[in-house]
Amino acid sequence: MPNPLYSFPRHLRAIVTGLRYLVAPNRMTVYYPEKVIELPPGYRGLIRYHPELCIQCGLCAMICPAAAMKMYVKKGEKRGRPGVNYQRCIFCGFCVDICPQNALEMVRVHDIAYERWEDMVLLPEKLAQEPVSPALAEGAKVVRTVFSEERGLVHEPA
Amino acid sequence: MSSVSSLSGVALPEGVVRSRLLVREGGEEVYELFIGPQHPSSGHMRFIVRLEGDVIVSVDPDIGYVHRTMEKLAEGREAIKAIPLLERMTIIDSHNVTIGLVRALEKLLDVEPPPRARYLRTLLSEINRIASHLYGIGIAGIMLNHSTMFMWAFGDREVWLQLAEELTGARLTHTYSVPGGVRRDLPQGFAGKAEKAIRYMTRRLEEYKRIFLENPQVVARYEGVGVLKRHEASRLGIVGPNLRASGIRYDARIAEDYAAYSEVEFEIPTFEEGDSYARMKQRVEEIKQSMHIIRQVLQKMPSGPFFAEKYLRLLPPKLRDQVLSTGSLKFPAVFATMKLPQGEAVARAEMGHGEIFYHVISDGGSKPYRLRVVTPSFRNVILFRYLMPGHRFMDFPAIYGSLDYFPPEADR
Amino acid sequence: MGLLEWLISLVLSPQVFAPLIFPGLITALVVLLTVIWAERKIAARVQMRVGPLYVTRRFGGVLQMLADGTRYMFQEFIIPETSDKPYFVFAPILALTLAILPFAFIPAAPGFSPVKSPLSLLGVLAVTSSVPLAVLLMGWSSGNKFAIQGAVREAFMTVAYEAVVFISALAMGIAYGTLDLEEAVLRQHLPGILLNPISAFAFFVGMVMSAGKLPFDIVEGEQEIVVGPYVEYSGIIFGIGMGLAYLKLYAFSLLFSLLYLAGWEPLLIPLYNLYPALGGILLFVKAYLVMLFVVFLRSVYGRYRLDQALRAGWRVYFPLALLSVLLSVVVRVVGYA
Numbered sequence: 012m013p014n015p016l017y018s019f020p021r022h023l024r025a026i027v028t029g030l031r032y033l034v035a036p037n038r039m040t041v042y043y044p045e046k047v048i049e050l051p052p053g054y055r056g057l058i059r060y061h062p063e064l065c066i067q068c069g070l071c072a073m074i075c076p077a078a079a080m081k082m083y084v085k086k087g088e089k090r091g092r093p094g095v096n097y098q099r100c101i102f103c104g105f106c107v108d109i110c111p112q113n114a115l116e117m118v119r120v121h122d123i124a125y126e127r128w129e130d131m132v133l134l135p136e137k138l139a140q141e142p143v144s145p146a147l148a149e150g151a152k153v154v155r156t157v158f159s160e161e162r163g164l165v166h167e168p169a
Numbered sequence: 170m171s172s173v174s175s176l177s178g179v180a181l182p183e184g185v186v187r188s189r190l191l192v193r194e195g196g197e198e199v200y201e202l203f204i205g206p207q208h209p210s211s212g213h214m215r216f217i218v219r220l221e222g223d224v225i226v227s228v229d230p231d232i233g234y235v236h237r238t239m240e241k242l243a244e245g246r247e248a249i250k251a252i253p254l255l256e257r258m259t260i261i262d263s264h265n266v267t268i269g270l271v272r273a274l275e276k277l278l279d280v281e282p283p284p285r286a287r288y289l290r291t292l293l294s295e296i297n298r299i300a301s302h303l304y305g306i307g308i309a310g311i312m313l314n315h316s317t318m319f320m321w322a323f324g325d326r327e328v329w330l331q332l333a334e335e336l337t338g339a340r341l342t343h344t345y346s347v348p349g350g351v352r353r354d355l356p357q358g359f360a361g362k363a364e365k366a367i368r369y370m371t372r373r374l375e376e377y378k379r380i381f382l383e384n385p386q387v388v389a390r391y392e393g394v395g396v397l398k399r400h401e402a403s404r405l406g407i408v409g410p411n412l413r414a415s416g417i418r419y420d421a422r423i424a425e426d427y428a429a430y431s432e433v434e435f436e437i438p439t440f441e442e443g444d445s446y447a448r449m450k451q452r453v454e455e456i457k458q459s460m461h462i463i464r465q466v467l468q469k470m471p472s473g474p475f476f477a478e479k480y481l482r483l484l485p486p487k488l489r490d491q492v493l494s495t496g497s498l499k500f501p502a503v504f505a506t507m508k509l510p511q512g513e514a515v516a517r518a519e520m521g522h523g524e525i526f527y528h529v530i531s532d533g534g535s536k537p538y539r540l541r542v543v544t545p546s547f548r549n550v551i552l553f554r555y556l557m558p559g560h561r562f563m564d565f566p567a568i569y570g571s572l573d574y575f576p577p578e579a580d581r
Numbered sequence: 582m583g584l585l586e587w588l589i590s591l592v593l594s595p596q597v598f599a600p601l602i603f604p605g606l607i608t609a610l611v612v613l614l615t616v617i618w619a620e621r622k623i624a625a626r627v628q629m630r631v632g633p634l635y636v637t638r639r640f641g642g643v644l645q646m647l648a649d650g651t652r653y654m655f656q657e658f659i660i661p662e663t664s665d666k667p668y669f670v671f672a673p674i675l676a677l678t679l680a681i682l683p684f685a686f687i688p689a690a691p692g693f694s695p696v697k698s699p700l701s702l703l704g705v706l707a708v709t710s711s712v713p714l715a716v717l718l719m720g721w722s723s724g725n726k727f728a729i730q731g732a733v734r735e736a737f738m739t740v741a742y743e744a745v746v747f748i749s750a751l752a753m754g755i756a757y758g759t760l761d762l763e764e765a766v767l768r769q770h771l772p773g774i775l776l777n778p779i780s781a782f783a784f785f786v787g788m789v790m791s792a793g794k795l796p797f798d799i800v801e802g803e804q805e806i807v808v809g810p811y812v813e814y815s816g817i818i819f820g821i822g823m824g825l826a827y828l829k830l831y832a833f834s835l836l837f838s839l840l841y842l843a844g845w846e847p848l849l850i851p852l853y854n855l856y857p858a859l860g861g862i863l864l865f866v867k868a869y870l871v872m873l874f875v876v877f878l879r880s881v882y883g884r885y886r887l888d889q890a891l892r893a894g895w896r897v898y899f900p901l902a903l904l905s906v907l908l909s910v911v912v913r914v915v916g917y918a
Contacts, residue, residue: 026878
């Protein structure tokens with residue numbers, strides 16, 4: 012058995028540490044969907060396609076590691092325009108990084124939920140629309156993550 | 170514990186220690202339990218535990234439940250597509266998993282990343298290492314049903330994931346290193362945020378000590394339990410903090426010069442006891458060393474491009490200026506169809522769980538001929554067989570938590 | 582009308598009111614609901630999160646356990662083929678009945694106890710020691726290896742804490758010179774915790790062991806034996822099994838408040854004149870605070886190993902209990918002198 016003179020003060024120290032946090036808690040919960048975190052610049056969210064910049068080179072579909080990006084060829088087009096299958100997309104951003112015309116961009120939205128399996132396959136026309144976060148559309152307040160030395164992460168209203 | 174000493178390891182004269190299975194399996198005194206995949210604390214695997222009373226006689230780990238055939242999948246894709254694929258082996262430590270592969274590819278392609286890219290890789294590697302160790306400490310806590318340690322470790326991990334998100338754009342699936350350099354440059358204000366995170370974490374490690382590491386109840390569960398002796402650790406081929414807690418100072422960051430580890434100063438902590446308590450303390454010490462490395466990297470960060478000139482010059486001048494001004498990479502078009510020169514390359518990296526080893530063989534095409542990866546958890550799984558017998562049944566989750574074993578990584 | 586008056590006087594008599602309403606069955610169920618919620622909220626405060634919130638959002642989610650209980654009511658109660666069916670169904674009901682029996686002896690206010698006996702302390706202790714038998718029956722009849730392991734652990738733990746709790750409580754009996762719980766409260770000029778702190782400490786640790794709360798939640802060791810003896814139970818019977826430990830804790834905290842925290846003193850006279858049981862509301866408050874502290878320990882500790890708990894019970898707390906008997910004798914002699 013360990014020495015009680017050694018262990019009893021340490022038991023008390025552990026209990027006091029717990030009591031300190033009971034009295035002054037440091038909660039880091041964000042009350043989604045009433046509050047929504049503003050994502051940092053450069054966040055790799057859903058993809059937006061700008062058809063007016065696209066030169067139909069097909070590089071995005073060639074480099075997609077998950078075979079989520081496919082070219083949809085209409086009559087008369089050479090290699091077609093890209094569409095995304097979000098059932099397979101891993102949001103790696105390779106397609107955005109390789110597009111030579113900056114026709115693909117990753118928007119700072121991540122919380123779109125689809126109700127039907129078929130809705131997750133986006134044709135080029137759908138991909139050209141700006142994705143909108145459903146929580147923001149229903150009037151959530153935006154909070155921003157701020158680093159703090161005492162509390163770690165603090166979420167302040169933006 | 171007199172009933173236990175009769176079941177301790179049998180040492181043959183040549184110094185070989187056999188598995189400590191002394192009761193004939195299937196005997197009437199043996200109580201067989203399947204700690205199967207449907208169990209709150211078995212992870213993604215199954216254990217066939219044989220008990221005699223309360224004492225474990227043998228443990229057979231049954232791995233393979235999360236096998237995703239990653240090595241075979243990598244043979245069907247171009248080399249650069251293997252990076253996000255293999256990252257999902259250990260998603261909690263994703264940069265350390267892929268940097269080995271990227272080094273191997275760079276050796277094949279004969280391209281060297283510029284100094285700034287090497288420092289940025291070190292930065293993200295150390296952030297990932299801290300997050301991985303916090304994950305391990307948290308899981309060890311919940312294995313003892315110490316829910317506060319679990320919640321605190323995962324809550325504090327959010328700080329580091331937020332830092333990684335600001336650097337790479339994703340919380341866990343970074344895909345940051347590519348052959349030639351990295352994909353994003355350091356954003357503005359990052360150094361200040363990292364300093365706040367380091368100060369917060371230093372304070373929190375003291376709290377962890379008070380409520381978990383020096384809690385007499387936790388010490389009683391961990392001290393003297395699951396002792397891995399030095400010569401056994403070296404004979405069984407253990408890697409990572411488990412090895413260093415048994416007294417062997419081996420770290421792949423020193424053994425192989427990758428990223429910027431040869432240009433920063435850090436210590437490799439070791440402990441002599443080799444029991445579960447030493448392994449837990451080892452992880453905390455390694456977190457402190459990682460924070461020390463992050464401070465040095467941010468101080469000494471060299472200026473310059475973050476991607477190799479060999480590929481940057483393939484970009485049209487407008488895109489090249491955009492890359493250097495926005496700090497966000499554009500791949501040259503050749504990346505989609507890049508052919509790997511014929512040959513083999515070997516690379517090692519140090520993950521949070523231990524050393525990972527890559528062997529890439531290419532036959533001149535764009536897809537690798539063979540991609541072999543040896544993960545640290547795959548090497549450590551043997552410890553379930555050798556450490557457990559002779560202990561009481563309730564030591565099973567204590568030892569499991571202290572080993573920081575990650576089944577998806579072992580099964581690939 | 583004669584019948585209605587007779588019914589009301591029956592319900593308000595101590596023999597029916599105390600075991601059934603206060604501090605008995607109905608209060609125990611309310612305590613169960615709120616203390617589990619309090620445990621989750623306390624643990625959440627320490628652990629940097631919020632805890633259950635969305636049921637009755639404005640009150641912080643306090644009716645969460647009612648929602649959980651309602652869900653358990655509608656869940657199918659599956660009886661496994663390989664279990665011993667009559668005992669499988671009978672054991673938790675037996676356990677619940679035995680866990681409620683102590684309230685037959687516990688006085689809520691002066692002169693308001695259902696079974697007035699000069700040996701009520703012994704009665705409470707004897708009855709609470711019978712609950713582990715029902716848990717053993719639960720574990721054995723389930724026909725599941727994890728359940729049997731849990732039942733065996735329950736047997737071991739009972740052996741560890743029974744002697745400690747009994748001897749500490751009897752030490753207080755010596756200090757007060759009576760085994761009647763009402764008399765014990767009346768003779769506490771100083772609260773028992775100051776008269777004999779060693780006995781209070783040993784009793785408290787024994788109480789935590791018996792209720793299966795961290796650091797001694799070995800019987801429901803989720804990480805090793807899933808939920809121990811309760812693993813095959815589903816539906817409302819699972820809810821009963823989970824509530825069983827809290828009922829034991831409630832009975833023991835009432836005992837702790839009576840023996841060590843001066844029970845219902847100071848007695849609230851106006852409430853007492855209104856109806857005797859209401860005068861003892863302070864006893865209930867003290868017991869509830871003791872329970873809150875015990876569930877707070879969940880956020881500080883992990884679980885002890887079984888042999889460590891047994892060793893602690895016999896090598897540390899049993900000698901402490903014997904020492905407390907000695908201290909009680911000294912206190913009694915000095916008190917008389």
